[in-house]
Amino acid sequence: MGHRADLLEGAKRCLLEKGYARTTARDIVAASGTNLASIGYHYGSKEALLNLAFLKLTEEWGDVLTKRRGEDTDEDGGIPRAPLDQFRDTWERVIGSYERTRSVWQLQMEVTSRIDQDPELRKALIGPQREGRDGLAESMLGIDPEKDPEKARVAGLFCQALLAGVMVQWLMDSDSAPSAQDLTDGLKAVLEGCAS
Structure with a gap:
């Protein structure tokens, strides 16, 4: 690597x-085996580098959610998976990843708390x-965002709100x-309540 x-x-x-x-430019240099001038030369600033690094970590963590994306049939093949099964399976992957990805969850909460003080970070996100x-x-x-963008948008807002709430609960008290x-x-209970 360069x-x-x-x-x-x-x-x-x-x-x-x-x-x-708490990450300093010197910390990054020590962890990367490079020099301080390299940060400015390649990224412009420590903050720009940290913002990109955060986005990359979030993308990698997102792979936990999407690694089975497109597998919309059951293991026997051909039979579409029920939406609630897909919902549960995705949450099993997310929650199952908690112990090994806890630091990413913590980082996401910290970055969220910094948004008001860092307009460049907000813009990058x-x-x-x-x-x-x-x-x-x-x-x-x-929900395929290309086939039904508005449905995907509102469903994505719902899922994102749910994800943030679940993260907080797991960080506070995983038990x-x-x-x-x-x-x-x-x-299911919410859907049944809406149907009655």
Whole structure:
């Protein structure tokens, strides 16, 4: 790898180990084996590098959600998976990843708390956040954003709100946080309440 890639990997490691606010340029240099001048040369600033590193970490974490995207049939093949099964399966992957990805969840909460103080960070997150909503609508509910963009948009907003709430519950008290089945049963109860 060159200095540019080394810096990005070092910044990702620092974000996971130290968080956004506590990561210094010297930390990144130490983690990447590069030099301070490389940050400015390749990324313009430490903040620009950290913003990109955060986006890359979020993309990688998003792969947990979408690794089975497109598999809309059951294991026997040919029979479409029920939307609630797809919803539960996606949540099982998300919640099942919690122990190994806890630092990413914590980082997302920290970055969210910084939005008001960092306009560049806010700007960097707008596009990926919208793309993430489409991905959530597709992976959790099987809604194709290209075929039905408005349905995907509102479903993605719902899923994103749910995801943020579940993250907070798991970070606060994983023993009482919802399981994938709890979330599925909760969604069923809401749908049944709306139908009556």
